[in-house]
Amino acid sequence: MKRSLVYVLLLALVLTGMGIYGAAKVDAGTYVKYFIPYLSTNTNGVTYCVLSNMGGMFDNVSRTVVQVTGNAAGNASQAVITHDDPAAYNNMTFRSTNQLTFSGQYVYIGTGNTQIFTLTSDTSTASGLQNYGLTLSMVAASTTVNVNAGSAAGIARSSMLDCKKMSMSCFQGTTSPKRNMIGYTCESGMYDGTTYRVYKVDSWTSTFLNGGNFITNTYAVSGTDNSTDLAY
Structure with a gap:
């Protein structure tokens, strides 16, 4: 009885620790980031980008930010821009x-x-200064998930967002049909609330309580360079 109580207390400590970490980094999870090198403030150069979230039930996007990474004046601050509302x-x-x-x-x-x-703050409507580029980042928060399978119970990362699951197609102009845009690229990986890390250099762990023992497994995530190749 005492031994069972010890295991219950240990499991509670692990889950509590993870809960505290998650509370401090509410946006931590997996991400998709699109690099769009050419946009324009010219009213004739309006751009439409259609995004489809084809992920699973834990891939709901909880955070989206943009950064103007370059402009025609060469003075883009690259500051993170969050939602107006x-x-x-x-x-x-x-x-x-x-x-x-x-x-x-x-x-x-x-x-x-x-x-x-x-x-x-980072774009202009003045003639000759209308072009700019930006990044569009979307994070699916990865809260802990309780896993119960027979005598095993534990936690695992929930979201697995990547470039194939969050695909995008962009068109530009006011003509019909509009011009099909090319040149934008995609990157995906893990986000810890501060740093974006692509999948190809990352790994993730899951911890299970099985037969009275905590078992931690580390899984390597591999694939091609997803900044240029969407194949995974």
Whole structure:
């Protein structure tokens, strides 16, 4: 009886520790980041990007940010830009398709054009200074998942977002049909709340209580260079 109580207390300590870590880093999980080298504030150069979240039930996007990484003036701050109005932001849940519109100095979501990002600090509408590039990052928070299989119980990473599960297609211009955009690339990996790390140099662990013993397994995540190749 005492031995069983010790195991229960140990398991509670592990789960409590992980809960504290998760609370401190609420956005930690897996991510997809798109590098879009050419956008324009010119009203004739509006860009439409359609994203489909084809992931699983734990791949709901909980955080989306953009960074203007370059502009025609050469003075992009590369600062992280968060939502104008988080309450109006569509979380891009799994099995959903959403449209982002890059028009002028703003980014909108959905066909109703709900404004979610303001880019005025790093872009310009002046002639000759209208071109810019940015990164679009989406994180699926990876909360702990209780795993129960017979006598085994434990925890495992939940989200597994990658470039194939969160695919994107972009079109530009006001003509019909619009111009098909090329040149943007995708990267995916793990995010700990501070640092983005691509899958090809990462690993993850899961811990199980089995037969009174804690067992920790480390899994290597491999694949091609996903900054240029979407194959995994």
